[in-house]
Amino acid sequence: MPRFYLPPHRWLLSEPQLDDLDAHHAAHVLRCEVGDSIVIFDGKGTEALATIINLKKKGGLQAVLSVGVPKKTLPSSCPITLAQAIPKAKNMDLIIQKAVELGASRVIPLLTERTIVRCDNQDDALQKQERWKQIAIEACKQSGQNWLPQVEKPCSLPEFLKMLGQPDHLLLIACLENKKHSLKEILKIFPAPQAVTIMIGPEGDFTPKEYAAAKEVGFHSIDLGPIILRAETAAFYSLSVLSHELNHQ
Structure with missing residues (x-):
């Protein structure tokens, strides 16, 4: 399943969405459509399944997500x-x-x-x-x-x-x-x-x-x-x- 990076602050938005480059990659390279599932991660140990609920052009392609239940990966015990x-x-x-x-x-x-x-x-x-x-x-x-x-x-x-x-x-x-x-x-x-x-x-x-x-x-x-x-x-x-x-x- 495709994985995309969603910085922590974007998880808090009412309509979380991929950045422009990732939205373009999802729609035009991976051929993702509304209703498709992807994996998102925040770089701080959290990942979640997400569903693309909207693909819209508004100053560039936007991929709006519905985020599922987050899962946490523990950090290394010895960095x-x-x-x-x-x-x-x-x-x-x-x-x-x-x-x-x-x-x-x-x-x-x-x-x-x-x-x-x-x-x-x-x-x-x-x-x-x-x-x-x-x-x-x-x-x-x-x-x-x-x-x-x-x-x-x-x-x-x-x-x-x-x-x-x-x-x-x-x-x-x-x-x-x-x-x-x-x-x-x-x-x-x-x-x-x-x-x-x-x-x-x-x-x-x-x-x-x-x-x-x-x-x-x-x-x-x-x-x-x-x-x-x-x-x-x-x-x-x-x-x-x-x-x-x-x-x-």
């Missing part, structure tokens, strides 16, 4: 934040998509010393953020995920490190240096964190200066195995292990 140095090409798009599927609660795109992708100004950063937010919504639609992760605006590593301040968070940084624990070992040392932040570097890894800055605020180095992984593979692997170990007990 996972992915702080990902932006890889080249469109690999960040794929990382956002898979982060949704693997249950990340938050994604923070990082601009590091060796990051090839750059944000020329605030408008550029906001455009990237909006694009990735839309990719996250589409991934929720396709995967059945009812929790939409928070996708932050790209920021520098120093800006990101200043955001941190929760002492109950387990802070992890994947690295290629020698002194480090495996993910399995680190989760034995810290068996029940309230939340986890995992930081993944760009092509070429973090610089020694960046490693030192991360460790200074409490990050623990982890090893992802003997094979050097691509940035996106490292993100998928880390999220898969953390999600399985911390949220599927």
